[in-house]
Amino acid sequence: MLFDTHCHLDDEAFSGDVSSVVAAAKAAGVELMLTQGTTISSSLDSIALAEAFSGVYAAVAIHPNCLMEEIPQFGSVDAFLEIFTKMAENPKVRAIGETGLDLYWDDTPLEIQKKFLAAHYELARRTKLPVIIHCRDAEAPLLEVTRADFAANGPVSGVIHSFSGDSEFLAACLALGFHISYSGSVTFTNKKFDALRETVPLVPADKILVETDSPYLAPMPYRGKVKRNSPELVVHTARFLAGERCVPEEKFFEQTTENAKKLFGI
Numbered sequence: 001m002l003f004d005t006h007c008h009l010d011d012e013a014f015s016g017d018v019s020s021v022v023a024a025a026k027a028a029g030v031e032l033m034l035t036q037g038t039t040i041s042s043s044l045d046s047i048a049l050a051e052a053f054s055g056v057y058a059a060v061a062i063h064p065n066c067l068m069e070e071i072p073q074f075g076s077v078d079a080f081l082e083i084f085t086k087m088a089e090n091p092k093v094r095a096i097g098e099t100g101l102d103l104y105w106d107d108t109p110l111e112i113q114k115k116f117l118a119a120h121y122e123l124a125r126r127t128k129l130p131v132i133i134h135c136r137d138a139e140a141p142l143l144e145v146t147r148a149d150f151a152a153n154g155p156v157s158g159v160i161h162s163f164s165g166d167s168e169f170l171a172a173c174l175a176l177g178f179h180i181s182y183s184g185s186v187t188f189t190n191k192k193f194d195a196l197r198e199t200v201p202l203v204p205a206d207k208i209l210v211e212t213d214s215p216y217l218a219p220m221p222y223r224g225k226v227k228r229n230s231p232e233l234v235v236h237t238a239r240f241l242a243g244e245r246c247v248p249e250e251k252f253f254e255q256t257t258e259n260a261k262k263l264f265g266i
Contacts, residue, residue, distance in 0.1 A: 002238055002253050003032040003260040004231040005181055006098070006132065006161045006211035009056065010035060010045040013215035013228040022053045025231035031055050032257070033231050034264065036098045036132060038063035039070050043087055050092035057266065059097035059132050060087045061123075065107040067116055077119045081126065088127040094264040096124045097132020098161060101145070104136040113138075114145045121149050124156040130263055131158035133178070139169045146176055157263060162213050166195040170202055179263055181209035184219030184229060187240045200244040209263075210238045210256050 004025065009018050025033060035050065036059045037043025043060035050058035061084070062070050074080050087093060099120035101113050124131045135142045150156075160173050162183040173180065180203045186196055212219075215228035219236040222229070242252035260266075 001031045001257050002029055002234055003257045004030050004212050004234040005034050005209045005260050007033055007035050007214045007231050009049050010042050011215050018049060021230050022056060028232035028235050030231050030234055034059055034095060037061050038098065039066045040073060047087065047090050047093060057094040058092050059095035060084055060093055061097045061099045061120055063098055064100055064102045064113045064134065065105050067108045067112055080119055081123055084123050085126055088129060094266060095130050095132050096120055098134045099131060100134030101138035101142045102134060102136045103138040110141060114141065117145050118149050121156055131156055133158055133160050135160060139165055143172050150176065159209060161211060164196055167199050167202060170199045174207065179207045179209050181211045182237060182241055183211050183213040184217040184237050187220040187237060197244060200241055205255055206259055208256055209260050210234055210241060
């Protein structure tokens with residue numbers, strides 16, 4: 001059994017097709033999936049999908065790149081916390097995600113991203129749920145905000161999703177207590193991913209997770225050959241990681257599934 005810890009089943013790429021996507025995943029041995037919210041409406045849709053399908057759970061949050069469109073709907077951090085605390089009362093909600101920082105796209109000023117990352121950490125404390133962290137070209141500010149917030153308010157559990165950093169960033173994330181999740185990008189053959197692959201054996205066995213980030217980042221050998229990534233393809237990423245760690249596939253599958261179930265309280 002495998003657990004796809006990060007997918008976007010509410011994405012347009014899966015419109016009208018979620019039932020067959022979930023069925024295909026389960027046929028491939030992917031029994032559990034965590035679908036991520038990126039806006040208020042996306043979070044509500046993720047909850048609805050989790051309620052509709054066994055083995056599917058939801059995470060709720062506002063993605064950093066969506067903040068400027070979402071903030072006018074609630075106006076203040078207090079209102080944000082009230083809305084999402086209420087969502088998190090649903091028993092199928094098992095995480096706060098995805099939140100984080102993104103300096104690749106110029107969609108949200110960094111100071112606003114930082115403010116709402118801290119607000120998501122507070123939401124995680126209130127709900128006693130782990131956070132799902134997005135980090136793209138923003139390692140230094142992510143560590144800055146997180147260290148300051150944890151020092152002032154206490155740590156929260158969580159995961160750096162679709163990890164894309166080097167060994168130095170990995171060590172910093174592990175020191176903060178985060179789990180590390182790899183997506184299909186770790187299988188890419190481009191030389192620029194060499195530093196990422198070098199981190200794979202360095203993650204403690206009880207801290208490693210696998211994901212698709214579907215419909216994005218299809219793993220090799222499907223990269224560029226399928227219209228969308230889907231949860232069933234997490235099997236290929238898991239096999240690759242097992243090989244990089246010199247661990248039998250069955251043992252690695254079991255370990256990552258148990259890690260995820262423990263982290264998300266399933």
